[in-house]
Amino acid sequence: MSISRSVLLRASKSPFLNRQASHRAFVKRAVKKFMPGETPAEAIEAALKLAAEGRGSLFTKLGENLTSLDDAIAVRDHYLGFFDQLKAQDVPGQVSVKPTQLGLDLSQRACAEHLDALAAKASATGSFLWIDMEDSSYVDRTLDLYRVLKAKYDRTGIAIQAYLRRTPADIDSLMSLKPVIRLVKGAYAEPPDVAFAAKSETDLAYFDLSERMLERALVGECTPIFGTHDISLLQRLIARAKDLGVADGQYEIHMLYGIRDGDQRRLRSDGRVVRTLISYGASWYPWYMRRLAERPANVWFVVKSMFA
Ligand SMILES: Cc1cc2nc3c(=O)[nH]c(=O)nc-3n(C[C@H](O)[C@H](O)[C@H](O)COP(=O)(O)OP(=O)(O)OC[C@H]3O[C@@H](n4cnc5c(N)ncnc54)[C@H](O)[C@@H]3O)c2cc1C
Structure with missing residues (x-):
């Protein structure tokens, strides 16, 4: 690093x-x-502009590692209302949450209940709920949360980090659930026995894992989502998907708002499904430092x- x-x-x-x-x-x-701004209204306004270009949106209210369960309940209630807003304004939007924002540091059971409420709401409003992956100390608990959620709600997905040495086994362990996996490179500081220290190793792992997910997509066992701005990697994956016979709609590309916007537009006009993750909220500091x-x-x- x-x-x-x-x-x-x-x-x-x-x-x-x-x-x-x-x-x-x-x-x-x-x-x-x-x-685009700290308020949900500013985030939705930006999403409507993207929707006019055929791009979907993902939303996340910034904030993590909450220290009281009341705060986690407030976050859950915020998102419950937010799903209603998306539906009312006909926004093609999904929601991405961090487990620690829903109280994982305080109670796994409470966090699971909050996720359950959000997944039910996502299904009822025709949206989709994503679980972000935080640092490596949370991976086992986050995978457990997703296993329970996915068994009950189809419209749920999880972020998995290619830089973790354990990830190939984790992806295999999820396959029986027909998971929706957003593969990202990984954004946290991790020790070398846990995550690859060299970016080139992460990039290689990303391609290998994506290829495996595309092969599983062919037989309906997995929905791969590529959460990366690495255009040359994406080009190789798009070519690989074509070779394998995986259709454009069987996988998606997710990127962050404000990064590689021209490429996002081009990928969309070339026929890919592209979603842009829009963050809002006042607690942007740790998230911004990771960017x-x-x-x-x-x-x-x-x-x-x-x-x-
Ligand atoms: C939709 C989405 C969800 C994510 N969710 C998670 C998560 O749950 N957990 C997690 O650990 N990480 C998450 N990440 C972050 C991810 O792990 C990487 O840290 C991040 O995407 C940068 O890596 P890259 O794949 O874009 O590739 P890189 O090789 O780092 O970047 C490729 C190119 O993209 C551009 N680029 C990349 N990052 C930036 C930036 N910050 N500013 C400007 N240009 C940039 C540059 O041109 C760069 O050369 C998410 C990323 C995305 C897109």
Whole structure:
């Protein structure tokens, strides 16, 4: 892992820096590149523009590692109302949640109940519920949560991280559920015995895992979703899907709002299913620091915003 990436990921956990950054106007200006605004209304407005281009949206209210179950209940209730808003405004949107935002650090049972309520609502409103994957200490519990949820609700999916050494076995263990898997490279600082240290190893693993998922998609055992902005990797996967005979609608491409927007548009106009993940909410600091860590050159946006 590069020094700048590890420094930024360490900074993402600092409450002091969080307090400092969250109130600085120039940081807020830089954050705008990655989120249309802090309110759900601004997120929905952005999604409607994407929908006009044929792109779907995924929404996430920022916030993680909550310290009270009342806060987790408030998050659950927020999303329950949000699903209704999506339906009322006819937004082709899905919701992506972090288990720690629904109380996983405090009670696995409560988190499971909140997920159940959200999955029921997603089904009832014709939407879809995603479980994000957080750092490696949460993987077993998050997989358990998904196993229970997917057995009951079809319209649910899980993010799986290609950088983890355990991931091939985890994907195999989910197959009997006919999972919907959003494969991402992985965004957290992990020790080398847990995750690949070299980006090239993660990229290789990403391709291998995706290829396996495409093969399973052919026999209806898995819905692969590629959550990456790595265009050359995506091109190779799209070619592989064609060779295997996997149809365009049998897999999707998910990217983050504000990143590789031209490519997102082009992929959509070439016939792929593309969804853009839109974040909103005031607790953007740790999430934004992970975006900077993915591409330390982004720090220049922050510096430039000081003078904008
Ligand atoms: C829809 C979605 C959901 C995700 N959910 C999770 C999750 O649940 N758990 C998790 O650990 N991670 C998640 N991630 C983040 C993921 O793990 C990676 O950290 C992130 O996507 C960057 O890796 P990459 O695949 O885009 O490839 P990279 O090889 O890192 O990037 C490829 C290219 O994309 C562009 N790019 C990538 N990141 C940025 C950026 N921040 N700013 C500007 N340009 C950039 C650059 O041009 C770069 O060269 C998610 C990502 C997406 C797209």
